[in-house]
Amino acid sequence: MLQTLIPLFVDALASAALIFFVAVGLTLVFSVLRVLNVAHGSFYSIGAYAAASLGLWIVSAGLPDWLTFPALVLSAAFVALLFGPLVENTLVRWTYGKSDAVQVLVTFGLFLILEDLQKMVFGVQSLYQDTPMSMLGITELGGIVYLNYQLLLIVLAGVVLVALRLFIGHSRTGRLIAAVVADREVSQALGIDTNRMYTIAFTLGVFLAALGGAMATPTSGVSPGLGADTMVLAFAVAAIGGLGQVEGAAIASLIVAVAKVLAIYFAPEFDAVAPYVVMLAVLLVKPYGLFGSPTTRRI
Amino acid sequence: MNRSSLALLAAALLIAGLAPLAFPFLQFVLTIALAKGFAALGVALLLRAGLISLGHAMFYAVGAYAAAFLAKSLGFTDMMGLIVAATIVSGLCGLLVGLFLVRYRAIFFAMLNLAVSMVVFALLSKLYGLTGGTDGMAVAVPTLFGLTLTKEGSDTVLFYLALVLAAGLGLVVHRYLKSPLGHALSAVHSNEVRLEYLGVSAASTLLTAYTISATLAGLGGAIAALSIGHVLPEFAFWTQSGQLVLTAVLGGISGIAGPFLGAAFLEGVHTLAVGTVADAWNLIVGAVLLVVIFFLPRGLFGLIEKIAGRKTQAGETEL
Numbered sequence: 001m002l003q004t005l006i007p008l009f010v011d012a013l014a015s016a017a018l019i020f021f022v023a024v025g026l027t028l029v030f031s032v033l034r035v036l037n038v039a040h041g042s043f044y045s046i047g048a049y050a051a052a053s054l055g056l057w058i059v060s061a062g063l064p065d066w067l068t069f070p071a072l073v074l075s076a077a078f079v080a081l082l083f084g085p086l087v088e089n090t091l092v093r094w095t096y097g098k099s100d101a102v103q104v105l106v107t108f109g110l111f112l113i114l115e116d117l118q119k120m121v122f123g124v125q126s127l128y129q130d131t132p133m134s135m136l137g138i139t140e141l142g143g144i145v146y147l148n149y150q151l152l153l154i155v156l157a158g159v160v161l162v163a164l165r166l167f168i169g170h171s172r173t174g175r176l177i178a179a180v181v182a183d184r185e186v187s188q189a190l191g192i193d194t195n196r197m198y199t200i201a202f203t204l205g206v207f208l209a210a211l212g213g214a215m216a217t218p219t220s221g222v223s224p225g226l227g228a229d230t231m232v233l234a235f236a237v238a239a240i241g242g243l244g245q246v247e248g249a250a251i252a253s254l255i256v257a258v259a260k261v262l263a264i265y266f267a268p269e270f271d272a273v274a275p276y277v278v279m280l281a282v283l284l285v286k287p288y289g290l291f292g293s294p295t296t297r298r299i
Numbered sequence: 300m301n302r303s304s305l306a307l308l309a310a311a312l313l314i315a316g317l318a319p320l321a322f323p324f325l326q327f328v329l330t331i332a333l334a335k336g337f338a339a340l341g342v343a344l345l346l347r348a349g350l351i352s353l354g355h356a357m358f359y360a361v362g363a364y365a366a367a368f369l370a371k372s373l374g375f376t377d378m379m380g381l382i383v384a385a386t387i388v389s390g391l392c393g394l395l396v397g398l399f400l401v402r403y404r405a406i407f408f409a410m411l412n413l414a415v416s417m418v419v420f421a422l423l424s425k426l427y428g429l430t431g432g433t434d435g436m437a438v439a440v441p442t443l444f445g446l447t448l449t450k451e452g453s454d455t456v457l458f459y460l461a462l463v464l465a466a467g468l469g470l471v472v473h474r475y476l477k478s479p480l481g482h483a484l485s486a487v488h489s490n491e492v493r494l495e496y497l498g499v500s501a502a503s504t505l506l507t508a509y510t511i512s513a514t515l516a517g518l519g520g521a522i523a524a525l526s527i528g529h530v531l532p533e534f535a536f537w538t539q540s541g542q543l544v545l546t547a548v549l550g551g552i553s554g555i556a557g558p559f560l561g562a563a564f565l566e567g568v569h570t571l572a573v574g575t576v577a578d579a580w581n582l583i584v585g586a587v588l589l590v591v592i593f594f595l596p597r598g599l600f601g602l603i604e605k606i607a608g609r610k611t612q613a614g615e616t617e618l
Contacts, residue, residue, distance in 0.1 A: 112581040236417070
């Protein structure tokens, strides 16, 4: 049983790592801007397309293969710098203080636009670029074969979690963002440029989503519809952990991953249902998620 | 409802009823527009209470699958019977889901609806034996009171049936919104605490609205299933739910006609776009949505009213 379960768990942890990147970006944007960004999943797929295209170009141009690794992170950064400030300054900023319905609809409109822009720019065929995965190879331990790339994903998720915590708690910008989250008006009165903090937080969120997408390309490639599928999964994970909770998103991705493994092992036809069943169960008992607090609820 | 809006309604029904005679392809487009209009009207009811549902496509799908399932497994093929049965099934599902969900507000309401609808979507795509999995199910051409119909005949009957239902149920929903229960619905949005102090239960107000909205969505789904002749799990996917909210807001949520207007507009644009710029269809819709939200908070219907010279009354529903 362990021989089957352990590879399944490593698979699940690797996919949990990818979902964690997106979900933590979503949750970060929500906690700072108080906007649920329905277009967040699109940044995941755009990051994936950018990374796959850049990787394919590196290989076809005959550049050294190891360059595909920095290409993954660089393409995510490129997507973030291209879309983050632009989208936040125009569309998202307009919705601050508006009702949830308006915020959801504006970002849904953006989602629809980005979906078609991706089809126009990258076409409708799937892209595969697995150089980083084949370069890292496999490790065999106790008769079980591990993909090193999956181990890298799991480590990277841990690094991102710690880095985010350090950024928010110990860097100057991070503490300013925390101050804006705690009290916007007082922060503004103290001379903090709140709009700039919003832009930074939103761009960081886009970066995390694009990073998830970029890191996913070597294992699963990218094809149309990826953004919509990822969006709901990220919603589920962010909601389970509690919207706005960074550590909550990490633990929720683990819970969802374990639930998927158990579903695959005991009732394979229900693996796609598992995340949403967990989400329902958690939200019906704790509407604000496992680690959330009721501050966002207006009576 | 005053005389001028009744005349407007009659004119709209007449145009919609006659259009397929001149342009036969419009019949299918308008049938689907009516089907989506019913579902969007359901979503609009909840929007009046300030609640955005990101999962209402599940009731649309439940209505569609109920019709498909009854026809296939029980061999029950009467058009009227299928529509009534499918509508009742989705209404009951709405009551059941609503019992749990009406406690929640704002983003949590949206997310929980999303979660339930994704469970429905995943089950529809995975339970191959019952639902046909990702291939969906074919829906046979229905009969009418024991008469066998051709596909064309059934489509025509279905279209005029949908049109009559839209007018009839539109009036019923209009009465409902003008009733104390309907006014309480808007009051949930403006001040829920005061509503409770007045002795009105917000939960039961919302449960009524939720059940009605699920019933309307299911009716739309049943009509779509019979018209298209095929049902797919994608009917319940979250982007469909988003499209329904979009349709309602695009048309305007302050009147009954708004969601139908929004659906007709979207289906019209869709038909045009498929022939010319198929890849840019979502882009166009997204851009139109943004324009409407930024510049027309009361939707297309509000725009028509403005052109007709009707002044906005205080306390009218906006998002």
